[in-house]
Amino acid sequence: SAVISQKPSRDICQRGTSLTIQCQVDSQVTMMFWYRQQPGQSLTLIATANQGSEATYESGFVIDKFPISRPNLTFSTLTVSNMSPEDSSIYLCSVEDPLGEDTQYFGPGTRLTVL
Amino acid sequence: EDKVVQSPLSLVVHEGDTVTLNCSYEVTNFRSLLWYKQEKKAPTFLFMLTSSGIEKKSGRLSSILDKKELFSILNITATQTGDSAVYLCAVKAGTASKLTFGTGTRLQVTL
Incomplete structure (x- = not known):
């Protein structure tokens, strides 16, 4: 398995501002994933981040709104830009099993509230 | 478009009861199905299934x-109040690593 940490754990932000969420993994992984879980909803993939290349975004998500960095094999950031109340969600970082199993593990999540 | 449907949406049982949660899927080139337990924010991995008919068991x-x-x-089986959570089913398909999630089943176990 993988041990994943995220910062911040939670935040309350004003509309129009931006928040950067950090994700750290205890082992090197090729792909890191960012998911969003809106209140009462299930998880939706925002983008996949590979080290050394541009992130791949899912339909409905764009780089200008959710820029992602992946500077090395253990770290990634997701920025939620120009926030509105509709961005209030739990944001989750995820990685595949570093040992190659087809399993995916999740970080503790960041609960974002936008006022 | 890949689709995962879970039922029931929510369930309330008494401690000691046995529950069965369902997950059906429609995907192209199915690869694996994963179950997670979500209590607060982070989904916790339970099982990964790739082959038909092989039961995975943990406690x-x-x-x-x-x-x-x-x-x-x-x-x-023999549910406990600590089993209260949302149980999520997710599917991987093709060569992608993306997980497609169902809406989840919210289980509440009462005394």
């Missing part, structure tokens, strides 16, 4: 996959 929890009928079930 009071067990799960099985039917690739012909395109569904999986998660069983919890």
Whole structure:
């Protein structure tokens, strides 16, 4: 398995501002994933981040709104830009099993509230 | 478009009961199905299933996959209040690593 940490754990932000969420993994992984879980909803993939290349975004998500960095094999950031109340969600970082199993593990999540 | 449907949406049982949670899917080039338990924010991995008819078991929890009928079930026996959570089913398809999630089943276990 993988041990994943995220910062911040939670935040309350004003509309129009931006928040950067950090994700750290205890082992090197090729792909890191960012998911969003809106209140009462299930998880939706925002983008996949590979080290050394541009992130791949899912339909409905764009780089200008959710820029992602992946500077090395253990770290990634997701920025939620120009926030509105509709961005209030739990944001989750995820990685595949570093040992190659087809399993995916999740970080503790960041609960974002936008006022 | 890949689709994962879970039922029931919510369930309230008494401690000691046995529950069965359902997950059906429609995906192209199915690869694996995963079950997670979500109590607060982070989904915790429970099982990964790739082959039909092979039961995965961990304590009071067990799960099985039917690739012909395109569904999986998660069983919890002798439920405890600590089992109260949202149980999520997710599917991987093709060569992608993306997980497609169902809406989840909210389980509440009462005394």
